[in-house]
Amino acid sequence: MPVQLKCLSHTPLRGLNDPGAEVIAEVDAVLAKCRAEVEAYDPELIVVFAPDHYNGLFYDLMPPFVIATAAESVGDYQTKPGPLSVPGGLALELARHLLDSDLDIAISHRLQVDHGCTQTLQEMTGSLERYPVIPIIINSVAPPFGPYRRIRKLGQAVGSFIARLGKRVLILGTGGLSHEPPVPLLADAPQDVADFLIAGRNPTPEFRAARQARTIATGKIFGTPQCGLTPLNPEWDKAFMRLLIEGRLEQVDAFRIDEISKAAGRSTHEVRTWVAAFAALQAVGDYSAREDYYRPINEWIAGYGVVSAATV
Ligand SMILES: O=C(O)CCC(=O)/C=C/C=C(\O)C(=O)O
Ligand SMILES: [Fe+2]
Numbered sequence: 001m002p003v004q005l006k007c008l009s010h011t012p013l014r015g016l017n018d019p020g021a022e023v024i025a026e027v028d029a030v031l032a033k034c035r036a037e038v039e040a041y042d043p044e045l046i047v048v049f050a051p052d053h054y055n056g057l058f059y060d061l062m063p064p065f066v067i068a069t070a071a072e073s074v075g076d077y078q079t080k081p082g083p084l085s086v087p088g089g090l091a092l093e094l095a096r097h098l099l100d101s102d103l104d105i106a107i108s109h110r111l112q113v114d115h116g117c118t119q120t121l122q123e124m125t126g127s128l129e130r131y132p133v134i135p136i137i138i139n140s141v142a143p144p145f146g147p148y149r150r151i152r153k154l155g156q157a158v159g160s161f162i163a164r165l166g167k168r169v170l171i172l173g174t175g176g177l178s179h180e181p182p183v184p185l186l187a188d189a190p191q192d193v194a195d196f197l198i199a200g201r202n203p204t205p206e207f208r209a210a211r212q213a214r215t216i217a218t219g220k221i222f223g224t225p226q227c228g229l230t231p232l233n234p235e236w237d238k239a240f241m242r243l244l245i246e247g248r249l250e251q252v253d254a255f256r257i258d259e260i261s262k263a264a265g266r267s268t269h270e271v272r273t274w275v276a277a278f279a280a281l282q283a284v285g286d287y288s289a290r291e292d293y294y295r296p297i298n299e300w301i302a303g304y305g306v307v308s309a310a311t312v
Helices: 020-041 088-100 114-127 149-165 191-199 203-219 234-245 249-254 257-264 267-282
Strands: 006-007 047-049 065-066 071-073 106-108 111-113 134-136 171-173 287-297 300-312
Touching: 006 020, 006 114, 006 267, 020 114, 020 267, 020 287, 020 300, 047 106, 047 114, 047 149, 047 267, 065 088, 065 111, 065 234, 071 114, 088 149, 106 267, 111 134, 114 134, 114 171, 114 257, 134 149, 134 267, 149 267, 171 267, 234 249, 234 257, 234 267, 234 287, 234 300, 249 267, 267 287, 267 300
Parallel strands: 006 171, 047 134, 047 171, 065 106, 071 111
Antiparallel strands: 006 300, 065 134, 287 300
8 A cells, every 4th residue: 555745845835925926826725735635545544743933832841742642733824723623543553562662751641732743634635534634743943853863763663653554555655845934932031022932822913913923024025135034945945856756764863953053054954854754755665756845935944845656
């Protein structure tokens, strides 16, 4: 039974600070093609590796990895609010398998997920509930981070579970590529920002709107001399996509967290979700992969890429 994979960037600025119509048309066409492929594949299960951006997970208890047996979208940045169709029993079985594989994964029986999980799920399936989906959140935004080799191990263990199922499984990775949106850092944060990063769950609509307005304002100047954030790095992005497409996954073990932050931006670590997704696919079997799309898009603060793969 072939297992399929799609890894793609997400952006909170889609629909809020768009590039020109030609670029939108290109991206829409790529996403429509991917969605049609998912529809034709008709997955019996989706496993989505995703980050969180201080919407479900906070520093009052920040796990490196968490698997959800139930999840609800917070509906940030124009994504749909509401429950995902998580098969709780199967998610728990996967959690047990990961623990048996020496991976200390956290378990949530009521996880709030944000656009980092739901935008891609919606783009690939049209809704939050169309297919059974197990979300696995990988901390990619709230330092400190564990090494990339741990992410590869997590992916491998998820893949060995998927291989046993003998089902049509779609593996999703969402985030990246190079980018640095205005996500606050706990280190040296003023007290009110620190309080939010530590325990800012369920903000008021006004607080959420102010967050969103700050991100849009940054999108309007990102990539210009006015903006102090790390610019997009298409060379880094291309090399990373090539590495995955060519199956050289062991090379991520040499990735250095600080070097990546500096070269490509702090949120580039969302590519941890791509690493886990590809490691899972490789654990199922040999794969072939293709680049569907790449373009650095300043308006979206995103080295925006889409890659598809399947076991052969
Ligand atoms: O909302 C905030 O407080 C910070 C902005 C934010 O969360 C941005 C997220 C950006 C992405 O998800 C991304 O570009 O991947
Ligand atoms: Fe993100």
